[in-house]
Amino acid sequence: MRPLPPAILLMGPTASGKTAAAMALYDALPVELISVDSAQVFVDMNIGTAKPDVGLLTRYPHRLIDLITPEERYSAARFRADALAAMAEITAAGRVPILVGGTMLYFRALLHGLAELPQADAALRAQIDRDAASKGWPAMHALLQTLDPVTAERLHPTDSQRIQRALEVCLASGKPMSTLLAAAEQEEPPYNFLQLALLPSDRTALHERIAQRFDAMLRAGLLDEVRQLRCTYQLSLELPSMRCVGYRQAWEALDGSLPLDELRDRGIYATRQLAKRQITWLGNSFTAETFDCLNPALAHSILERTQKFLA
Structure with missing residues (x-):
């Protein structure tokens, strides 16, 4: 039997350095990147999703970014279909797919399939x-x-x-x-997966990174971004796009239901809770090799392991 083609899953909580590690792999290896991020699928949602900017996306193309408007919904089932199609194209081109992101439900859907759940009522x-x-x-x-x-x-x-x-x-x-x-769990797709998890050796240090990044989002104009989204699209807090961490808090601040001087603390707290859930998912649902995301040599360690896997 022919060996299964390789694929790499690069998983981790928010602010764990996944994008930087993926870019380092892209620079050194014949790979292509696929985003696994339920917020970055939305066009015009750039600051609050920590989406790579146009320059970085030009140099390091990511598939499955900017797929739909914030008025629309994107499901784990659609992600699985889109990801498998992208992986097949990448493999056919003689390259290796790297799936990078923090939406653990999407990773699980990719690996194990999805149940036939009731339609929304x-x-x-x-x-x-x-x-x-x-x-x-x-x-x-x-x-x-x-x-x-x-x-x-x-x-x-x-x-x-x-x-x-x-x-x-x-x-x-x-x-x-x-x-x-x-x-409904199914067999894994026809790939030899290397699962890599970027986890913090010190939660406090990750929390500090989260605070610094949220501060950077505020300076970059998160409130203005949400204000513009509300002008451009027909949105509500019931839509998945506006339930994203940071966007919900910014929306409430613009509406006055959240005092403006509480926006920063509320947004940082919500992001820390997101990271906690992501870490729990990684511990309970995956058999990934773990790397300390706080290690200054993280990118080098990930590259070494990936090169060994692909050798």
Whole structure:
């Protein structure tokens, strides 16, 4: 049998240096980059998503960036189809796909496939939202714990988007979403995967990086970006684009529901919570080789391991 073609997964929490490591691999090896980021799929959302700028994207092209408008929705199922198509093209060209990002659901979907979950039910979703408005999302999380403790365990009590979807699936199907997902797991795609995880040896140091990056986003004009998005598109806080970390807080600051002087602290806190969830996903759902993302020699270590894998 012919050996499977190689593919590299470069995973890690926000601010762990994934993009820089991927660029170092691009400079040294015959690879192409595929973004695994549920926020960078949106056009015109550049500052708050930490999207590489035009110059960097010209030098280091990333597939699956700027696919849809912020008014639209992008699913894990669509990502899997798009990623597999891109990987096939890259492999056919004699190069190696590197999938880089922090959306762990997308990585899991790529590796294991997706369950046939119930279609979105607008009426049921509206009822869940009404219950959340009166009781709070932590109470809805507690309800999810009774219906689907496995899913509830990996969700933060204020992760409204994912709690809503998990409850919707449970109530519509009569089965826990975790059960449906487990039943649908498929064999890996036809690739020899090298899974690399960039994790911090010191959470405090990662938190400082997160704060510095959010400060840079504010200086670069995050509020103006959200203001312009609201002028250009028909948006609401119910859309996935505006639920992205940073964008939700900026939206609330523009509306006055969040005092402007609290925007920085609220945005940094939300980003730290995101990083915590990403790290939990990496520990629970993947068998990746880990590298300290705080190591100054990170890019060199990743390159050495990748060269050995491809030799």
